Amino acid sequence: MGILAAALLLAPPAQAQGILAQVKARGHLVCGVSQGVAGFSMPDSQGQWRGLDVEFCRAMAAAIFDDPDKVRFIPLASPARFTAVQSGEVDVLARNTTWTLARDTAAMNFGAVNFYDGQGFLVRKDRNIAEVRQLDRATICLQQGTTTELNLADWFRAHGLTQSVVTFANSEQTLSGYESGRCDALSTDKSSLFGERLKTADPEAHVILDELISKEPFAPALRQGDDQWRDIVTWTHYAMLNAEEAGLTRENVEATRKAPASPNVRRILGLEGRYGQDLGLTNDWAFRIIRHVGNYGEVFSRNVGEGSALKVPRGLNALWTQGGLQYGPPIR
Numbered sequence: 498m499g500i501l502a503a504a505l506l507l508a509p510p511a512q513a514q515g516i517l518a519q520v521k522a523r524g525h526l527v528c529g530v531s532q533g534v535a536g537f538s539m540p541d542s543q544g545q546w547r548g549l550d551v552e553f554c555r556a557m558a559a560a561i562f563d564d565p566d567k568v569r570f571i572p573l574a575s576p577a578r579f580t581a582v583q584s585g586e587v588d589v590l591a592r593n594t595t596w597t598l599a600r601d602t603a604a605m606n607f608g609a610v611n612f613y614d615g616q617g618f619l620v621r622k623d624r625n626i627a628e629v630r631q632l633d634r635a636t637i638c639l640q641q642g643t644t645t646e647l648n649l650a651d652w653f654r655a656h657g658l659t660q661s662v663v664t665f666a667n668s669e670q671t672l673s674g675y676e677s678g679r680c681d682a683l684s685t686d687k688s689s690l691f692g693e694r695l696k697t698a699d700p701e702a703h704v705i706l707d708e709l710i711s712k713e714p715f716a717p718a719l720r721q722g723d724d725q726w727r728d729i730v731t732w733t734h735y736a737m738l739n740a741e742e743a744g745l746t747r748e749n750v751e752a753t754r755k756a757p758a759s760p761n762v763r764r765i766l767g768l769e770g771r772y773g774q775d776l777g778l779t780n781d782w783a784f785r786i787i788r789h790v791g792n793y794g795e796v797f798s799r800n801v802g803e804g805s806a807l808k809v810p811r812g813l814n815a816l817w818t819q820g821g822l823q824y825g826p827p828i829r
């Protein structure tokens with residue numbers, strides 16, 4: 498009995514194990530996503546999760562398991578998403594979530610920004626509204642538990658204007674509130690407005706204003722206190738950026754790996770160095786990401802960009818070499 502008790506005392510509690518070890522032991526990643534934002538995370542007609550955030554988690558699963566399907570997606574409403582991270586219900590939250598100081602210090606960490614956005618407005622075309630200030634005294638529909646709610650109040654106050662807000666628990670209700678005429682405008686991240694507009698009965702009857710009233714850098718969130726997991730979350734995005742910069746795609750990566758052109762490409766593909774092992778993964782971790790999911794430009798295009806129905810311009814999300822903000826630190 499004494500020996501058993503001593504052994505139990507010595508055995509580390511499950512929580513003391515790093516998140517990577519827990520994920521490996523479980524055999525799949527648990528990824529928090531939104532309940533449905535077109536282009537970011539939404540189930541398709543077969544019930545398969547699709548979108549930029551979904552692909553981020555598939556890239557993590559590719560790096561860890563060499564299998565992008567080893568992910569369980571948990572749809573989370575805006576107000577519920579952070580508790581799910583803090584409590585360990587999800588290993589990572591990849592969900593159009595703005596990185597803010599308050600969230601970063603609330604027992605969470607953030608990975609790299611995988612989408613730079615800002616808050617915008619959807620209005621009826623026949624209202625002839627071109628600027629946000631024309632929404633003085635307007636009623637705005639938006640979602641609870643978001644930065645959207647906070648920014649809106651700030652912006653109107655700072656500009657000496659007034660508004661009334663009607664808040665809803667999810668994006669479906671927000672859109673139907675707007676469509677039923679309860680509000681003059683719907684406000685959320687501009688990237689979400691592209692999809693919301695397409696969901697209306699007559700998309701041509703609505704316009705997205707050009708103006709943005711805030712900075713919304715979206716980054717994956719994870720719980721605080723696990724540096725290795727934080728590195729894996731962060732470098733998953735950087736691997737996809739480095740791949741794009743080096744011209745590595747889902748199509749060409751296998752052939753390129755057989756005859757890699759440069760030392761940089763050799764390092765990305767795990768043929769030189771032990772960068773993957775140092776992350777707790779295998780040295781071909783980035784090769785796995787590129788082979789199964791692709792580079793950032795490919796993922797952007799097919800989910801939200803030119804290759805998708807949304808046609809979101811690349812804008813700030815272009816690589817730094819193309820005038821954008823997406824900049825992957827070197828793999829070396």
Ligand SMILES: N[C@@H](CCC(=O)N[C@@H](CS)C(=O)NCC(=O)O)C(=O)O
Pocket residue numbers: 530531532533534573574575593594595596640642643644645666667668685686689713
């Ligand atoms: N980026 C903002 C807003 C994110 C957000 O939750 N947006 C809503 C409106 S598009 C959403 O994702 N709704 C879908 C859902 O609740 O599942 C934040 O981080 O607070």
